[in-house]
Amino acid sequence: MCFVNFLLGLLTLSIYRFWARTNVRKHIWSCVHINGEPLEYTGRGIELFKGALFVFVVFGLPAVLLIAGISIAYGPEHPAIGAVQTLFLFIVSLLWGAAVFRARRYQLSRTQWRGIRGWLEGSATTYSLLYFGSLLARGMTLGWITPVMSINLQEKMLGGMRFGSMPFRFKGRAGPLYPAYAISWFLTFAVFIGIAIALGAAVAFLAGDDLSAALGDFFAEKEQPTEEQAFKIGVFFAGIAGFYLLLFLFYPIVWSIYAAREMAVLAGYTSIGDARFRLRTTTGSMIGLTIGNILIWVFTLGIGGPYVNQRLVRYLCDRMEIDGKVDVDNIRQSTAPLSTMGEGLADALDVGGL
């Protein structure tokens, strides 16, 4: 399915992606069984397409036209373009939370179990502002406020979820998240410095002491570098590329520690009816999952992306338990209206997710 989706995406110049995503979701949802009954994804590709088209017309098109207009009228390096781009970047980061929220709402409204569909109660605007605020706060505290903001955001997200007439509840403190956060944070720091020292030593060993002179000449675009200088410059840039590559590989692994803990704690804070969720995610298994996913992603050049998503869902479902009784028979159908458009903003901003 991954490959067919990829092929049709090429043929239709990526427009098929909405139908591809729908097919992937249908498959992943149907693999999730709760008490013997599977989840069912009832969304349609055309809904995603319409949503994306709508957002493009009201949001993307004016931006592109404005920038194109300015670059034709005043040239492509006019400062006004930078100003417009900054403005749109600002608007995008303001809307990011709303995109996440509305995407979740759409997906829940298209998720059925025993004939009853889900919903996400609450205001996308409120969530969006909270999300934007949390971005700012995280920046200002070097990330240390992340667990608190995460709890706040999930209170809106998980606490707003409905299954038919039955609400999910979310309540808990951020405290238990901090030990894992601290480990990930300091490990990131250590890995960063470790990679820098290791690669720095390697570059220094290979390129020797004339490197700075060779680089100075290179950036000043003086004369043609000698073969030896060219080698040194090559080693230098290979070192920088290696740094980013290693960081790119290690970052998700290091943060798996926090991710595993966060998921388990957030699930533990969530309940529906008289039943409480329990998610047995562990650091080791999460790191294994992450490494496997990185390998799949790299070796299929991204085509295996849906498979990566499925692995994550399977991992979560295998470790998810619901303790307690839910009075299923008394859950009534959701009365929330079904929109005909889905997730346009999420597609435009490429917020990720399934």
Next chain:
Amino acid sequence: MASAIYFDGLSAAEHKVDVVVTANGLRLDGADTPSQLWAFRGLEPIERFHPHRPFRISHKSRPGARVILSDDTLITDLIAHAPHLKGGFHMKAVKRIAGWTAGSLAVTALGAYLVLQLAPSYLAFILPDSWRNRVGQQIEMSLTEGARQCHSTEGDTALAAVVARLAEGNPDMPPITVRVYAVPVMNAFAMPGDRIVMTGELIRQAENADQVAGVLAHELGHVTHRHSEAQLVRATGLQLLLSLLTGGGSDTIGSIAGLAAILNYSRQAEAEADDFAVEAMEASDVDPMALRGFFEMLLKQEGKPSTGAFGKITSALNTHPGTEDRIDKIHPLPAGHAIRPVLSTAQWQALRNICKS
């Protein structure tokens, strides 16, 4: 008759029902379920059918309601009456996918034609002059970055005389500005805002003033047809199309350096400029064979190693493909026209020396 599980789409409660396939559809009966008939048309599979596995179906007229069948005989019987439930790989699905693919390709092709072919040639003529000037100026500055502009009193006069001569036969000619830069690569450019830039090397290698007039007439063709403005609109349109496809933004002319790339015209544009040049030369009694001679010189040099690149200016040898075909289209002045030289020998010498000050 077989038993099945039924969800009514109103509550999450599970109901046991008896199901039977009748001539009109699937009949459902249960202790706490009102008797109902699900017509064959409108039945939809929730998941793909697999033998010996529970089969979930819904009906278009009953949103949310689900029946889960597990009796193999009944499922076989039902599929015999409603073969569309089996789904899978059948001609109808293939045709539909092919249809949608062809349709979206056709729409994209039409959009691409409108945005990249039709719109640029119209929009190029309604762009405000101030816009064209500004962008032209930026491209000229970027392209000739670091090069000296060539001036000499006699040389400027001679250049003006060439332009004036071409204007003689073309009263509708736009008011062009022509500048010569001391660049060691042979080339000439037409830019937005009725600008033409020539390299000193081109004048140096030209055999006579008529050849320079021919090149100028060719660039004048680009200016008159507003090819560079059209390219500008085209590049913007491409950006628009890409952002439509990817849903986000993308950059094609994100910098002036990228903008300079729009001066690479299509063959069709080159042919239009050639046709214009020949007509303009005829109308001004300039020998079109001079342009032909210039192209032949380019062709002869094609075998030689290229003169290389100066900054962003590459040699005309690299940027003008298909020279042979273009040469064949240039014919001598028709009968009734008497060739008059464009410049006197003294003027030609002055023009040749324009970069030598």
